[in-house]
Amino acid sequence: MELKYRQAKTGKLMIDILPDKCDFCGCCVGVCPEDAIELKEAEIYIIDERCTNCAKCVWSCPIEVIKFNKNGVLF
Amino acid sequence: MKNEYDIIVVGAGPAGSMAARFAAEQGVSVLMLEKDRDVGYPVRCGEAISKAGVEEFIKVDSKWVAAEINKFSLNAPDGSEVIVEFGDAGYVLERRNFDYELARTAAEAGAEILTRAYVNDLLFENGKVSGVKHEYKGEQKEVKSKIVIAADGVESRVGRWAGLKTVTDFRDMESAVQITAANIPVDQNTLYFYFGQQVAPNGYFWIFPKGRNKANIGLGISGSVNKKKYAQYFLDEFMNKRFPDAPVLTKIAGGVPCSITLDKISGPGIMLVGDAARQVNPLSGGGIASGMIGGKIAGTIAGEAIKQNKPDHILTYDKAWNDRLGKRHETFNRIKEGIYNFSDDKFNNIAHSALKIPIEKRTLGKVFTTALINNPSLLIDIAKVFVV
Numbered sequence: 001m002e003l004k005y006r007q008a009k010t011g012k013l014m015i016d017i018l019p020d021k022c023d024f025c026g027c028c029v030g031v032c033p034e035d036a037i038e039l040k041e042a043e044i045y046i047i048d049e050r051c052t053n054c055a056k057c058v059w060s061c062p063i064e065v066i067k068f069n070k071n072g073v074l075f
Numbered sequence: 076m077k078n079e080y081d082i083i084v085v086g087a088g089p090a091g092s093m094a095a096r097f098a099a100e101q102g103v104s105v106l107m108l109e110k111d112r113d114v115g116y117p118v119r120c121g122e123a124i125s126k127a128g129v130e131e132f133i134k135v136d137s138k139w140v141a142a143e144i145n146k147f148s149l150n151a152p153d154g155s156e157v158i159v160e161f162g163d164a165g166y167v168l169e170r171r172n173f174d175y176e177l178a179r180t181a182a183e184a185g186a187e188i189l190t191r192a193y194v195n196d197l198l199f200e201n202g203k204v205s206g207v208k209h210e211y212k213g214e215q216k217e218v219k220s221k222i223v224i225a226a227d228g229v230e231s232r233v234g235r236w237a238g239l240k241t242v243t244d245f246r247d248m249e250s251a252v253q254i255t256a257a258n259i260p261v262d263q264n265t266l267y268f269y270f271g272q273q274v275a276p277n278g279y280f281w282i283f284p285k286g287r288n289k290a291n292i293g294l295g296i297s298g299s300v301n302k303k304k305y306a307q308y309f310l311d312e313f314m315n316k317r318f319p320d321a322p323v324l325t326k327i328a329g330g331v332p333c334s335i336t337l338d339k340i341s342g343p344g345i346m347l348v349g350d351a352a353r354q355v356n357p358l359s360g361g362g363i364a365s366g367m368i369g370g371k372i373a374g375t376i377a378g379e380a381i382k383q384n385k386p387d388h389i390l391t392y393d394k395a396w397n398d399r400l401g402k403r404h405e406t407f408n409r410i411k412e413g414i415y416n417f418s419d420d421k422f423n424n425i426a427h428s429a430l431k432i433p434i435e436k437r438t439l440g441k442v443f444t445t446a447l448i449n450n451p452s453l454l455i456d457i458a459k460v461f462v463v
């Protein structure tokens with residue numbers, strides 16, 4: 001699968017999802033206050049325009065698949 | 076497939092299948108949409124359920140029973156083990172087959188089912204939900220309905236699109252990982268629970284046997300803990316210590332919303348069931364049986380609303396759910412919050428006290444009462460659950 005590293009629109013603190021490591025379990029989606037995560041059967045990405053970088057998804061992912069991207073680099 | 080139904084159910088888990096079945100049994104038209112290619116797979120679940128939880132819905136069948144349970148083993152941080160015996164407590168399921176069978180009962184009642192159909196938005200008419208948009212085989216489609224029942228699990232996005240507040244506070248979300256492993260030589264009729272800071276702070280660790288020394292091994296911890304140390308690491312540590320060479324057959328991640336039910340689980344044209352409505356028992360994290368109950372109540376009411384042509388009838392669902400289980404879950408949630416704050420020492424002391432109760436008199440209720448003897452306010456809650 002193509003790696004899609006996304007960057008939030010606000011551009012301050014960055015959240016990355018590593019889709020090649022994701023289990024598509026939905027835990028992060030359930031806690032996202034902005035409904036900013038799109039999750040299909042085997043595809044996941046952050047909807048840039050909605051994400052506020054609140055990091056709740058990072059805190060709840062059981063297998064460390066969403067991470068802070070301190071560099072803020074858009075891949 | 077038609078382009079209009081009386082009721083559309085989103086998600087074919089236990090809650091969705093029961094909603095579809097009990098609605099379809101009343102002769103109304105029902106379509107159930109599931110995003111995955113398979114109903115019941117992947118299995119993100121420890122698969123334990125009480126006997127009563129199953130029997131309300133389906134005749135027990137060896138096809139989906141992996142193990143029969145008659146004992147709990149509760150393990151304190153210092154290694155003290157409290158065994159509680161039951162006559163016939165319940166089962167560890169083979170949910171892959173179980174969910175299939177539940178979907179079959181919905182189909183038998185007349186519901187149509189479509190897999191690989193990813194619902195990505197709702198249709199509205201005069202401020203009321205009037206159908207869904209979904210992606211199927213790369214094409215965007217629309218199907219109309221009088222009622223949409225959202226059974227989309229922990230994600231619970233459908234409800235949000237309808238304007239209901241479905242977000243789970245990350246502290247109430249139990250971040251979970253689980254493996255199914257072989258060569259785990261534990262008693263095949265016992266559910267094992269482990270507590271404490273080392274194994275699963277603000278949650279618990281489990282080993283649920285699946286027959287022939289296979290077992291579901293996993294844990295759930297509050298997001299407030301997962302934030303500092305991911306669930307994954309707790310599992311790795313436990314396995315390295317206890318079963319370093321066990322072959323792993325499956326590994327899954329998951330989230331269990333352990334809170335009280337959402338404030339509102341119905342609105343104009345929309346009803347929420349199962350994890351999507353936060354109908355999980357917040358103390359145990361068990362959501363199969365309670366989801367099926369939520370699905371049954373919602374499906375029945377939705378069917379009645381269509382037959383009697385009374386759209387507002389679906390708003391009676393909130394009360395019906397609260398009367399059956401919702402209020403009980405509020406009590407369970409308070410007990411959970413009490414237990415969350417226990418130190419390892421406290422768990423050890425509870426185990427030591429519980430071990431003084433002779434095994435033939437040791438019930439889960441008595442163990443809990445022992446657990447909370449120093450928390451008088453919680454004792455009242457416990458009494459309500461186990462005595463009343």
Ligand SMILES: Cc1cc2nc3c(=O)[nH]c(=O)nc-3n(C[C@H](O)[C@H](O)[C@H](O)COP(=O)(O)OP(=O)(O)OC[C@H]3O[C@@H](n4cnc5c(N)ncnc54)[C@H](O)[C@@H]3O)c2cc1C
Binds near residue numbers: 228252293328
């Ligand atoms: C690790 C773990 C262990 C657990 N252990 C136990 C246990 O031992 N006992 C117990 O009782 N409970 C347990 N639970 C909880 C239990 O698994 C859930 O409560 C239960 O599965 C909820 O059923 P449901 O029908 O509400 O949702 P689910 O079973 O999650 O079904 C939701 C369905 O909706 C589909 N869906 C989601 N979004 C869409 C969309 N947009 N379009 C179409 N379809 C969609 C999903 O693919 C899924 O099939 C556990 C949970 C986890 C994570």
Ligand code: SF4
Binds near residue numbers: 031035
């Ligand atoms: S950082 Fe917050 S808003 Fe952005 S995707 Fe994660 S949970 Fe949602």
Ligand code: SF4
Binds near residue numbers: 026044
């Ligand atoms: S919580 Fe983690 S594993 Fe689960 S869907 Fe989100 S990123 Fe993937």
